[in-house]
Amino acid sequence: MAATDEMVAIPAGRYRIGSDEHYPEERPARDVEVGAFVIDVTPVTNRAFAHFVAATRYVSVAERLNPAGSAVFVMTPGPVDVRDPSQWWRFSPGASWHAPEGVGSALDGREDHPVVHVGLDDARAFAAWCGKRLPSEAEWEVAARGGLAGAAYAWGEELTPDGRLMANVWTGAFPWYFARGRTPGTTPVRSFPSNGYAASDMIGNVWEWTVSPFVGEALCPCAGTAAIGVELVALKGGSFLCAAEYCARYRPAARIGLTPDSTAAHIGFRCVASV
Numbered sequence: 001m002a003a004t005d006e007m008v009a010i011p012a013g014r015y016r017i018g019s020d021e022h023y024p025e026e027r028p029a030r031d032v033e034v035g036a037f038v039i040d041v042t043p044v045t046n047r048a049f050a051h052f053v054a055a056t057r058y059v060s061v062a063e064r065l066n067p068a069g070s071a072v073f074v075m076t077p078g079p080v081d082v083r084d085p086s087q088w089w090r091f092s093p094g095a096s097w098h099a100p101e102g103v104g105s106a107l108d109g110r111e112d113h114p115v116v117h118v119g120l121d122d123a124r125a126f127a128a129w130c131g132k133r134l135p136s137e138a139e140w141e142v143a144a145r146g147g148l149a150g151a152a153y154a155w156g157e158e159l160t161p162d163g164r165l166m167a168n169v170w171t172g173a174f175p176w177y178f179a180r181g182r183t184p185g186t187t188p189v190r191s192f193p194s195n196g197y198a199a200s201d202m203i204g205n206v207w208e209w210t211v212s213p214f215v216g217e218a219l220c221p222c223a224g225t226a227a228i229g230v231e232l233v234a235l236k237g238g239s240f241l242c243a244a245e246y247c248a249r250y251r252p253a254a255r256i257g258l259t260p261d262s263t264a265a266h267i268g269f270r271c272v273a274s275v
Contacts, residue, residue: 007038008198009275010143016150017141019253025214026253029150032138036275039135039143042189042200043114043208043268044126046107049097052126061119062096062263070095070117071264072102073241075183076176082246088175089264097122100265113186114206114268120233120260123209123269132271137212137234137255139272144202144237144252146195154195154203154252159244167192167204169250170243184240185265203250204242206268207235214257232257239266 012035019026052058062070072092080087092102097117099105107113118126120134127133135143144154151157155166165171168187172179186205194200202208214232234257238250249256258267 006041007273008041008143009038010034010036010139010197012036015138015142015145017138017145017253019152019251021152022251022253023249025255025257029253032142034138034142037135037139037272038275039139039197039199039272040132040270041194041198043206043270044123045112045189046097046115047111049115049118049126050107050111052129053098056125056129058122058125060097060117060122060263061261062117067093068096069093069102072100073175073184073265075178078176079173080175082174095265096263110186110188112188114189114201116186116206116265116268117263118209118268119263120209120211122263126269127271130271132273134209134211134269135272137210137236140202140208140210140236141252143197143199143272144195146197146199146202148196152251155193159250165192167238167250168201168240169204169238170241170246172243174241174243174246186240202237203252204238205240206237206266207239207256208237209267209269210234210236214255230259233260235267241266
């Protein structure tokens with residue numbers, strides 16, 4: 001597909017989204033009509049978000065809290081009940097997009113990682129500043145599939161074809177043993193293969209905001225404690241915390257629902273524009 005300003009074009013058409021084979025909230029598999037649009041090649045990076053903040057003096061959702069802060073992931077010392085996300089999520093005072101682990105942390109060396117700790121309003125503000133918008137859930141999923149109709153993954157039917165890891169997802173035993181280094185976390189964008197539309201990091205690395213309401217029967221425990229009786233928004237793509245034994249949501253059809261003001265160490269976004 002042709003790329004313009006680090007965006008790739010997705011043609012208008014009728015596409016198959018959802019899945020009848022995985023988690024209940026992904027059902028049913030269905031056909032949708034999508035207009036032509038372009039989508040960012042990668043999630044918005046720390047570098048790009050820093051330019052936005054410098055130009056606008058924007059203050060993010062996490063920074064406006066009293067006390068300011070956001071949710072960070074903390075590995076457990078050993079196996080735990082994975083039905084209880086409070087064992088690995090902690091509110092970290094001062095955590096925000098520019099201080100990912102809280103007070104005293106910084107973005108040094110992570111300029112090309114996806115920005116995290118962003119709420120829906122933060123993502124909307126950035127998109128408006130650069131003349132774009134956030135995707136609908138259908139648009140996001142169509143782009144993530146890369147032209148592969150009905151495939152389980154963005155790259156085909158196998159999670160690790162020929163043993164190759166295709167996205168930044170958890171390897172090891174969640175949430176206490178990580179097999180690819182000391183600690184899990186975001187990776188620089190484009191660290192893994194692009195999909196059939198030349199879009200990168202649409203699976204793994206960070207969950208990405210859409211503007212679509214979340215309607216479904218279940219919430220992923222990686223999102224934290226489920227909110228009852230409030231409007232939820234759909235996020236797509238999975239993150240570096242998705243693991244086979246815990247949250248196998250590293251697929252285009254996968255989705256979670258969060259309140260719009262939710263922020264965490266594995267939540268980011270990318271933008272689209274209509275054609």
